[in-house]
Amino acid sequence: MPVLPGGPGDDGMFIFRMTGTKGAARVLPGTAGAEVNMTGTALRRRPPPSRAELLQRDEGELLALVTGEPVGSAVRSAACEILVSRYAGLVRSCVHRYRDSPAAAEELMQVGYVGLIKAMNNFDPALGGSLAAYAQPCISGEIKRHFRDKRWQIRVRRCAQDLLLRVRTASTELAQQLGHLPTDAELAGHLGISPAELAEARQADRYFHAASLDAPVRRADGLGPLAELLGADDPGLDLAVDMGAVAAHWAELAPRERSILLMRFYGNMTQAEIGTRIGLSQMQVSRLQTAALRYLRDRLLSQDPDDSVPGGSHGTSRTQTSQTETRRQA
Numbered sequence: 001m002p003v004l005p006g007g008p009g010d011d012g013m014f015i016f017r018m019t020g021t022k023g024a025a026r027v028l029p030g031t032a033g034a035e036v037n038m039t040g041t042a043l044r045r046r047p048p049p050s051r052a053e054l055l056q057r058d059e060g061e062l063l064a065l066v067t068g069e070p071v072g073s074a075v076r077s078a079a080c081e082i083l084v085s086r087y088a089g090l091v092r093s094c095v096h097r098y099r100d101s102p103a104a105a106e107e108l109m110q111v112g113y114v115g116l117i118k119a120m121n122n123f124d125p126a127l128g129g130s131l132a133a134y135a136q137p138c139i140s141g142e143i144k145r146h147f148r149d150k151r152w153q154i155r156v157r158r159c160a161q162d163l164l165l166r167v168r169t170a171s172t173e174l175a176q177q178l179g180h181l182p183t184d185a186e187l188a189g190h191l192g193i194s195p196a197e198l199a200e201a202r203q204a205d206r207y208f209h210a211a212s213l214d215a216p217v218r219r220a221d222g223l224g225p226l227a228e229l230l231g232a233d234d235p236g237l238d239l240a241v242d243m244g245a246v247a248a249h250w251a252e253l254a255p256r257e258r259s260i261l262l263m264r265f266y267g268n269m270t271q272a273e274i275g276t277r278i279g280l281s282q283m284q285v286s287r288l289q290t291a292a293l294r295y296l297r298d299r300l301l302s303q304d305p306d307d308s309v310p311g312g313s314h315g316t317s318r319t320q321t322s323q324t325e326t327r328r329q330a
Helices: 051-055 059-068 074-086 088-096 105-122 131-150 158-178 184-191 195-208 235-250 255-265 271-278 282-301 313-329
Strands: 013-018 025-029 036-038 216-219 222-225
Touching: 051 074, 059 074, 059 105, 074 088, 074 105, 088 105, 088 131, 105 131, 158 184, 158 195, 184 195, 235 282, 255 271, 255 282, 271 282
Parallel strands: 013 036
Antiparallel strands: 013 025, 216 222
16 A cells, blocks of 8 residues: 655555546644545444343443434344343232232233333333432332223222222231221221221122122022023113102093093903993993093103102192093993
């Protein structure tokens, strides 16, 4: 490689020739006096570090890759995976606090990993401290947020959720102090709450532990799904309400109209059979039945409170009018 003179004595001068510049040379001061011929192949980027190389790096270098590399790059993903594997024990220790919860441990581990990744993205080593100290509250907070937003089967007020957590903690503490499970009065007195507030917290606990309708339950004839033991709406209740409303105005009908309705709807008799029994024609029975039903319907649907009083003046005139019509028809 030829050396280009850099002037008298070549005092501390470095001749820097770029290929493709037709022999033009640049002189960089403070160099050792050697020529470097730069080509395009000499500017190749270093290959990304392999996983084996990343495993040898410390926490700070891996965090620098997580925060410095673009999202989706292979190097950043590998650095995140290594950090997550190193701090899996921290996530497991945070999940262990909720070992008595109905949520599966695998589900809570996934939630904890989400909190760990958020901590890695937001952690700044320049501010001091360690990633473990910063990540622990982030992981616990993510798990608590999961319980608050995802695990409740029915939306419960936040104050009731907080009170339920206090009740659970107090129950454990009092059981150790008293040597037996604390009563509701002992719990309420220890927490300084009323029995009604304690009952609300226990009700909230039921919303947290909802059971599947397909869950097997033991019956006299063996196991069966829970859905078969749940009662349905009793249509007799609606019928009882309707009959009570009719009874409020039943005495306002004439005796002959009441007899016709009883024989028609409870005795399952035809209008001709009713007419034969009481000495009227089938047409007269039909008219009396229609008039009585129309009167009851109007009274039941009336919005006037005075019309709902049994034995009122309106009812008396109705009975007298019905008796007059009956005599005319007879």
